[in-house]
Every structure is written in structure tokens, then in C-alpha cells.
Amino acid sequence: MEVSRDLAALSVPLVGELVAVDDPWDPYRLIDPAGQAVEGAAAFLRDLQGAGRSASTARSYGMDLLRWFRFLWAVGVPWERASRLEARDFSRWLQIAGQPRRAHWRRTSESGRWTAGGKPYAPSVRAHSETVLRCFYDFHRDIGSGPVLNPFPLDRSRHGRRAHARRNPMDLPRNERAGLYRPSVPGRVPRSVPDEEFNEIFARLPSHRDRALVAFYVSTGARAGELLSTWQAGVDPGRQLISVVRKGSGEVQELPASADAFVWLRLYQVEMDDAIPRGRRLPLWWTLRSPARPLTYHAVHRMFERAGARAGTSATLHALRHTAAYRMAEDPSLPLTDVQFVLGHAQLTTTQLYLTPRKEVVIRRLLAHHCEQTRQAAARMTPPPAAGYRPESLEVLFGAGAR
Structure with missing residues (x-):
């Protein structure tokens, strides 16, 4: 029962x-x-x-x-x-x-409870x-x-099928491992940061370290944790390469980065020269407050959240990876397989998601399309002047653009 x-x-x-x-x-x-x-x-x-x-x-x-x-x-x-x-x-x-809903950190005596709403x-x-x-x-x-x-x-819908039955190629593909209480996850287009919004966030970053981090994120496409795994000997400014430890496989991979990212990195190193421990195998990124500690993912995430709040945007740190991927995929001179290698995707189908047009690009194109349709409709409604009228006289009488 x-x-x-x-x-x-x-x-x-x-x-x-x-x-x-x-x-x-x-x-x-x-x-x-x-x-x-x-x-x-x-x-x-x-x-x-x-x-x-x-x-x-x-x-x-x-x-x-x-x-x-x-x-x-x-x-x-x-x-x-x-x-x-x-x-x-x-x-x-x-x-x-x-x-x-969690209890406020100042009221530690209150026990948090998980209630509806x-x-x-x-x-x-x-x-x-x-x-x-x-x-x-x-x-x-x-x-x-x-x-x-x-x-x-x-x-339970798959229980009535014969064991090891062949699938009809005309049938729609189905997930044979779908759980009974597993919700349907809608397919989402990766969210990137528009250029204007990114410039607003970058202008509000408070330190050279933060500017270097964001510049590397948006140029290499590395995951947040991967970039933080870089050690001090893993930076090669002469070749514009930075080494990261890949998520999952744990392999070390060199990623190309933009020149300005290395400029911000050098400014950060000069600014924190006396406060950061030196060593080839020591981490590259450290906290700004003393005593210096290796920078963690949650600290970088909060840093980017604060900068985004000051810029009036809700962009996330992981959106920088999507932004870099979109910029690479939109370059016609860059093969998609190269983008797959840089992003560390196991399947090319994952990289193909970035061939989907970005929302802001689609909106801009459609607005231009509507403006063009309005202009063409107005041109069709305006009859041409009768033969024998001088264009200069029409402009004097009706103003420029009367034709």
C-alpha cells in the first residue's frame, strides 16, 4: 500500500x-x-x-x-x-x-531548513x-x-521490447538509458558575452591579475579550473602559449592566447613581484591579499560576478569559454577541427554547437531585414514623377527625397 x-x-x-x-x-x-x-x-x-x-x-x-x-x-x-x-x-x-533557503552567516544560531518556495x-x-x-x-x-x-x-516504456532487438532505422533515436524520474533537459544554445557587454565588464575589473585572467579565458577558451592549473613555468610569452591541465584526461596541453593577455600577465607579475612565491612548479595565479594563497575557482567566480554586477550584467565565468568558442568558430580561416582541439572536445558534434548563430547576431540581422522591408515598401508606394518635370523643381517644392 x-x-x-x-x-x-x-x-x-x-x-x-x-x-x-x-x-x-x-x-x-x-x-x-x-x-x-x-x-x-x-x-x-x-x-x-x-x-x-x-x-x-x-x-x-x-x-x-x-x-x-x-x-x-x-x-x-x-x-x-x-x-x-x-x-x-x-x-x-x-x-x-x-x-x-540558508540561514544568514551573521545568525549562526539559526538552523537552516529546506522548505518549499x-x-x-x-x-x-x-x-x-x-x-x-x-x-x-x-x-x-x-x-x-x-x-x-x-x-x-x-x-518502464522500454521494458516491453524484446531483448537485443534491432532498431528500425526509420524510428526516431531514443535514449535506452533514460531514467523513469529523469526530467527532459531542453537543448540550449551556448550563451556567450556580446562584445559591448564584455568591454563593460573588462573596464570594471579592479586589478591586473583579473584582467589577465579574463583575457586568457576569452582568448584560449580554457575552462575556469584548467586555467587555474597553470604553473609558473607553463607560460611561454615568446610563442604566445600557456600550458593547462585538461579536465578529465589530466593531460598537459599548450593553448595559444592573445598578445594582450600576456601583457596583462606581465603587469600582474611586476605588481606582485614581492608578494608571490617564486618557483617553476608553483601556481601562476595567487590571491592579492596577504598571505598569498593559490587562487581557487570559487574566488575567481566571485570576482567575475562582482565585476558583472558593477557592469549591470548577469554573465557567468563559463560564458567566457563560450565566447571564445564562438569567436573561433566564426573565423572562416580556422577549421572546426582546430577549434575542437583547442577546446578539448572529445566529439566534433560538441564543437558544432558553436556554429549556431548567436542571439544578438540573429536579432541584429532580423532588425536590418525589417528596416529593408519597410524601405522597399515605401519606395513601391511612391509613384515616379511624370515625364517632363525637372528633379530640381521637385526638390524645391517638396523637399529632398521627394522623388
């Missing part, structure tokens, strides 16, 4: 946390409300590490697990006994309740959460430590 659960009145305490540990064997741990590590989550994260996943992937998966465990702690169901009903209610909770989660976030939790329970089912039936099953 199905258990009736009033989700509208449910309040999920923001207990437990995902903590970073200075241990290469166990970089992240999921902590329960009693302060103990959740062994089920720890075993899953160890399996991810064994499969070659990076620490950032473990953090991303751990945050999805934390949301799920908080929901289970609130409804009083152990994770080993979770069923499809809990998975369904959790999917509904993410969709309707939205993101949790927050900012909605993006479909991509909910889809990622469903995939992570399905993999989590698949792992524990295979090793015999979890429920026999996965609470997050695959879509």
Missing part, C-alpha cells in the same frame, strides 16, 4: 555536510547529523576514484548524495530501505520545492542528480549492500 506523504508541509533540515579532507585516498566525506561518515557514500566515492574519476567529480556526486540523504533523514527512511516511492517524492521535491532547480541539475543516485544504487545492488530493486529505475 502506498504511503501518503504530505510534501507541502515537509521541512528538510540542512543537517550533515560534504567536507573536503586533506587525504588523496579520501578527498571528500559525507557526514551525517551525528558527525559520522556515511559508509555507503564513502564506498561509492572510493569506487569512483578507482574508475579514474577526478576529485571534482567526487565533489559533484557527493553534493547530489547530500541532497538525497537530507531528504531521507527528514522522512525517516534509511538509505538501504529506500523504495521507488521515496525516489518519486524526492524528484517531486526537487522540482517544486526548489533550492533551500525556493529558487527552482534547473532541469540539468535534476537530471544529473537522478543519474548519480541511479548509479549509486546500482553499485550497492551489485556488491550486495543495498536494496535489490533500484529506487531510481529506468523508464
Whole structure:
């Protein structure tokens, strides 16, 4: 019999946390409300590490697990006994309740609670959460430590098909691994920063370091974390190359950058010459406040958010990568395979997304089209002057453009 659960009145305490540990064997741990590590989550994260996943992937998966465990702690169901009903209610909770409201940092005595009415989660976030939790329970089912039936099953519409049946080439392609509670993720055009908006943001950057970072982001197309992985010996101004560690593969790759990016980098190095530790294998980017510490992704993200707020825009740091990709893809002298190599895409189809016209370009072209249509319609409505009239006389009588 199905258990009736009033989700509208449910309040999920923001207990437990995902903590970073200075241990290469166990970089992240999921902590329960009693302060103990959740062994089920720890075993899953160890399996991810064994499969070659990076620490950032473990953090991303751990945050999805934390949301799920908080929901289970609130409804009083152990994770080993979770069923499809809990998975369904959790999917509904993410969709309707939205993101949790956190307590203000100045009022530490207040315990944050996750209630309905927050900012909605993006479909991509909910889809990622469903995939992570399905993999989590698949792992524990295979090793015999979890429920026999996965609470997050695959879509039941594929269950009626014959095993290993050939697909009709006339049928539309379908995702055979789509989860039952996985939301539909709309296809989105990568968002770039228009040139005028970018110039406004760049003009409001407060330091040479920030200008160098943004100039490298918009000219190399590197991801935010990849550029921050550069060490001091990885910069070659003579060849206009900067070395980064690629996400996922971990390979070191040289990326060409614009000349002005190296100019801003040199100004930053001269300005911070006495405050930055020197060493060929030391990081290139450091904090501006003493004591100097290696710059992190979250610090760069907040820096760009503050500059964008001063410029009156909501552009994100990752949008700089899309901007660089669009600029490269729009250059007719640059093959698309070269753009794929620079961006580090595994598939050329991913790079082809940047062949889609940008929104601002489409709007500008359509407005020009409408203006031309209006001009042509006005020209057709104006009859030509009768034979024998001098154009100069018409201009005196009716003004310039009367013809």
C-alpha cells in the first residue's frame, strides 16, 4: 500500500555536510547529523576514484548524495530501505520545492531548513542528480549492500521490447538509458558575452591579475579550473602559449592566447613581484591579499560576478569559454577541427554547437531585414514623377527625397 506523504508541509533540515579532507585516498566525506561518515557514500566515492574519476567529480556526486540523504533523514527512511516511492517524492521535491533557503552567516544560531518556495532547480541539475543516485544504487545492488530493486529505475516504456532487438532505422533515436524520474533537459544554445557587454565588464575589473585572467579565458577558451592549473613555468610569452591541465584526461596541453593577455600577465607579475612565491612548479595565479594563497575557482567566480554586477550584467565565468568558442568558430580561416582541439572536445558534434548563430547576431540581422522591408515598401508606394518635370523643381517644392 502506498504511503501518503504530505510534501507541502515537509521541512528538510540542512543537517550533515560534504567536507573536503586533506587525504588523496579520501578527498571528500559525507557526514551525517551525528558527525559520522556515511559508509555507503564513502564506498561509492572510493569506487569512483578507482574508475579514474577526478576529485571534482567526487565533489559533484557527493553534493547530489547530500541532497538525497537530507531528504531521507527528514522522512525517516534509511538509505538501504529506500523504495521507488521515496525516489518519486524526492524528484517531486526537487522540482517544486526548489533550492533551500540558508540561514544568514551573521545568525549562526539559526538552523537552516529546506522548505518549499525556493529558487527552482534547473532541469540539468535534476537530471544529473537522478543519474548519480541511479548509479549509486546500482553499485550497492551489485556488491550486495543495498536494496535489490533500484529506487531510481529506468523508464518502464522500454521494458516491453524484446531483448537485443534491432532498431528500425526509420524510428526516431531514443535514449535506452533514460531514467523513469529523469526530467527532459531542453537543448540550449551556448550563451556567450556580446562584445559591448564584455568591454563593460573588462573596464570594471579592479586589478591586473583579473584582467589577465579574463583575457586568457576569452582568448584560449580554457575552462575556469584548467586555467587555474597553470604553473609558473607553463607560460611561454615568446610563442604566445600557456600550458593547462585538461579536465578529465589530466593531460598537459599548450593553448595559444592573445598578445594582450600576456601583457596583462606581465603587469600582474611586476605588481606582485614581492608578494608571490617564486618557483617553476608553483601556481601562476595567487590571491592579492596577504598571505598569498593559490587562487581557487570559487574566488575567481566571485570576482567575475562582482565585476558583472558593477557592469549591470548577469554573465557567468563559463560564458567566457563560450565566447571564445564562438569567436573561433566564426573565423572562416580556422577549421572546426582546430577549434575542437583547442577546446578539448572529445566529439566534433560538441564543437558544432558553436556554429549556431548567436542571439544578438540573429536579432541584429532580423532588425536590418525589417528596416529593408519597410524601405522597399515605401519606395513601391511612391509613384515616379511624370515625364517632363525637372528633379530640381521637385526638390524645391517638396523637399529632398521627394522623388
